[in-house]
Amino acid sequence: MKKFTINTNINIYESEQELELADQKLMEEATASVKKSYSPYSGFRVGASVLLDNGKILSGANQENASFPLCLCAEMVVLSTVSSEYPDAKILKMAITIKSMKQVVEVPISPCGACRQTILEFENRQKKTIRIFLKGEVGAVYEVESIKALLPLSFDGSVL
Ligand code: THU
Numbered sequence: 001m002k003k004f005t006i007n008t009n010i011n012i013y014e015s016e017q018e019l020e021l022a023d024q025k026l027m028e029e030a031t032a033s034v035k036k037s038y039s040p041y042s043g044f045r046v047g048a049s050v051l052l053d054n055g056k057i058l059s060g061a062n063q064e065n066a067s068f069p070l071c072l073c074a075e076m077v078v079l080s081t082v083s084s085e086y087p088d089a090k091i092l093k094m095a096i097t098i099k100s101m102k103q104v105v106e107v108p109i110s111p112c113g114a115c116r117q118t119i120l121e122f123e124n125r126q127k128k129t130i131r132i133f134l135k136g137e138v139g140a141v142y143e144v145e146s147i148k149a150l151l152p153l154s155f156d157g158s159v160l
Helices: 020-035 075-083 114-127
Strands: 011-013 043-054 059-062 090-101 131-135 141-144
Touching: 011 090, 020 043, 020 090, 020 131, 043 075, 059 075, 075 090, 075 114, 075 131
Parallel strands: 090 131
Antiparallel strands: 011 141, 043 059, 043 090, 131 141
């Protein structure tokens, strides 16, 4: 039996103000997008923004449904918008943040597994990694160079 270890590199910024100005702006857009969340069931309002290689910033927020499996994550919403509006553009960066109606979340929130897999599809499709910034309502920001940092041993289309 052999073992191997997978390491993940995460950059930690104590607060949003430590980010480069352009990255602060992207996070501010994600924060503004939280207001477009429709989340009466969870009270968990998520905003996600992307910076494209054409300079555009697009944003999305989670959209819930009384039939819970139909809920759309913020990441899915903004990624669908990219595909529909700018199918040839590459995503350079993504910022994700939240506001919970139940508590002040002080830890960076991480995309769910389905969103990680979907972001990976975009990375593979555009042949370029996406730098991702994660933040709670307040507090530290985590930065990863690629979704692969959050999705080790990922499944992709190379074996299909
Ligand atoms: N949610 C997102 O929008 N993104 C994630 O990565 C995790 C979860 C939303 C889905 C649902 O509306 C609420 O957060 C609670 O799960």
